[in-house]
Amino acid sequence: MKAFSYTPYFGTGADLKVRYNVTNWLACRSGFYIMGKNYVLMHEKVDNIDAYGTLAANNYIGIPLMADISIGNKVKWHFLLGGYAGYWASARRKGASIPILEAEGHEMLTEHDYQFNSVRDNRFDAGIVAGVGLAIPCSSKIDIDIEMLYYHGLTDVQKVYMREHNPRYNSTVDLNVGVSYHF
Secondary structure: OOOEEEEEEOOOEEEEEEEEEOOOOEEEEEEEEEEEOEEEEEEOOEOOEOOEEEEEEEEEEEEEEEEEEEEOOOOEEEEEEEEEEEEEEEEEEEEEEOOOOOOOOOOEEEEEEOOOOOOOEOOEEEEEEEEEEEEEEOOOOEEEEEEEEEEEEOOOOEOOOOOOOOOOOOEEEEEEEEEEEOO
């Protein structure tokens, strides 16, 4: 029986994209993003300690590099596949914790910036990214873009620092709505 579980939690982000058209249906796309990869760590009820949760808000910056295959004339569908590399820039914890020396096991509400540990935390983030998008033209120079991307981490967020190591990888779904300007 697990004493805790991880539940995905929404986050916000922003990105700046650059697209280079190789042909009228194939492009190379890159850019820069800042993204929240967040989760809630839920601790199960054990003995006299009630269940409690802690929100882990993690901010990553990164650079994706993707092939962009598009189909359609006026409205274009985009199919994206590639990789990304990034950095775990900051983290914040908010929720309940159990004071170790508390005899009765009452929870304590906390909110604090997470202090990274160079022995434990792997701040390099890399993986594969795939997605689908829709570009709706508003004029000859401007499109409305809607896309959904899935980022699958291939790097463990923890370094191997103990004998019993359970790797954890980020899996993130990113829904974007934005505007494109054609130079």
